[in-house]
Amino acid sequence: xxxxxxxxxxxxxxxxxxxxxxxxxxxxxxxxxxxxxxxxxxxxxxxxxxxxxxxxxxxxxxxxxxxxxxxxxxxxxxxxxxxxxxxxxxxxxxxxxxxxxxxxxxxxxxxxxx
Amino acid sequence: xxxxxxxxxxxxxxxxxxxxxxxxxxxxxxxxxxxxxxxxxxxxxxxxxxxxxxxxxxxxxxxxxxxxxxxxxxxxxxxxxxxxxxxxxxxxxxxxxxxxxxxxxxxxxxxxxx
DNA sequence: ATTATATGCAACCGCACGGTTGCACATAAC
DNA sequence: GTTATGTGCAACCGTGCGGTTGCATATAAT
Numbered sequence: 140x141x142x143x144x145x146x147x148x149x150x151x152x153x154x155x156x157x158x159x160x161x162x163x164x165x166x167x168x169x170x171x172x173x174x175x176x177x178x179x180x181x182x183x184x185x186x187x188x189x190x191x192x193x194x195x196x197x198x199x200x201x202x203x204x205x206x207x208x209x210x211x212x213x214x215x216x217x218x219x220x221x222x223x224x225x226x227x228x229x230x231x232x233x234x235x236x237x238x239x240x241x242x243x244x245x246x247x248x249x250x251x252x253x
Numbered sequence: 254x255x256x257x258x259x260x261x262x263x264x265x266x267x268x269x270x271x272x273x274x275x276x277x278x279x280x281x282x283x284x285x286x287x288x289x290x291x292x293x294x295x296x297x298x299x300x301x302x303x304x305x306x307x308x309x310x311x312x313x314x315x316x317x318x319x320x321x322x323x324x325x326x327x328x329x330x331x332x333x334x335x336x337x338x339x340x341x342x343x344x345x346x347x348x349x350x351x352x353x354x355x356x357x358x359x360x361x362x363x364x365x366x367x
Numbered sequence: 368a369t370t371a372t373a374t375g376c377a378a379c380c381g382c383a384c385g386g387t388t389g390c391a392c393a394t395a396a397c
Numbered sequence: 398g399t400t401a402t403g404t405g406c407a408a409c410c411g412t413g414c415g416g417t418t419g420c421a422t423a424t425a426a427t
Contacts, residue, residue, distance in 0.1 A: 151278060151281050151282055151285060152278060154275075154281060155275075155276055155277060155278040155280075155281045156276070157276075158272045158273075158275035158276035158281070159272075159273070159276030159277065160276070161268075161269075161272035161276070162269055162270070162271075162272035162273025162274070162275065162276040163269060163273065164265060164266060164269040166269075167265050167268060167269045167272070168265055170350060171265060171350060171353070174350045174351075174353040174354045174357065175353045175357060176357075177357055177361070221354060223351065223354050226347060226350060226351060226354075227351065229347055230344070230347045230348070230351070233340060233343055233344045233347070234344070236284060236285060236288045236340060237288075237337065237340060237341070237344070239285070239288040239289045240288045240335060240337050240340075243288065243289065243290075243291055247291070
C-alpha cells in the first residue's frame with residue numbers, strides 16, 4: 140500500500156528540475172536548434188536569437204545543470220551539444236504518468252462494470 | 254516533404270509553458286497524485302502536502318492554465334481531475350525533438366561514410 | 368439559526384529568474 | 398608585436414513565482 144509513495148517520490152524530485160529546464164522558450168529553442176542543427180559554439184547559437192550572447196550562455200549553463208547539454212572547449216570557443224539521454228528521461232517520466240493514468244482508468248472501468 | 258508532421262503538433266512557444274507548468278515539484282506531485290489516485294477536492298489534495306491549501310489552490314490554477322487539469326464545482330467543493338491529453342502533447346513534443354536528433358545522426362553518419 | 372467546512376480573494380514577503388551592460392581574459396588572426 | 402574574436406565574470410534591474418497569513422464568502426451539517 141505504501142509502494143506508490145515510497146517509489147514515486149524520488150523520481151518526482153528528479154524530474155521536476157528537468158522539466159523546469161525545458162520550461163523556458165529560449166532554452167527550448169536552444170534544444171530544438173541543437174537537435175536539428177547539431178553542435179555549435181555560443182556565438183553560433185546566439186546568431187539567430189533575439190537575446191544577448193550572455194543570455195544564451197546562461198541558458199546553456201542551466202541546460203547543462205539539468206544534464207541536457209554538454210560542452211567541449213575547442214580553441215577559444217566552447218562547442219555545445221545535446222545530451223539526448225536526459226531527454227529520454229523526461230520522456231520516460233511522462234510515460235510513467237500516462238501508464239498510471241491508464242491503470243486508473245482500467246480500475247475505474249472494472250469498478251463500473253462490476 | 255515526407256517528413257511533414259501528421260497532425261498539428263505543439264510548437265516551441267506552445268510547449269514551453271507546458272513544461273514550465275510541469276517544472277515545479279509541488280505541481281508534479283499533484284499531477285502524480287491525480288494520475289494515480291483519481292480526482293479530488295482541494296482539501297483532499299492538500300492533506301498529504303507540506304505546503305498550505307492556498308498554495309495547492311494556486312498550483313492547481315497554474316496547471317489549469319496549462320490545460321493539464323480541470324475542475325468541476327460540486328456543492329461547496331471543487332473537484333479537480335487530470336486532463337491527460339495535454340500530457341500527451343508534452344510527450345509528443347519530446348518525440349519530435351528525439352526524431353530530429355535521430356535524423357541529424359543519420360545525416361552525420363551518411364556524411365562520414367561518403 | 369448557529370456552527371462547521373470548503374473555497375476564494377488580496378496583500379505581502381523573499382528570492383530566484385531572465386536579461387542586460389561593462390569589463391577582463393584568452394586564443395586566434397594579421 | 399597588434400588587432401580581432403570568443404568567452405567568462407560580476408554587478409545590476411525588473412518582474413514573476415512559490416509561499417504565507419488574514420479575512421470574506423458560500424455551502425453544508427446540527
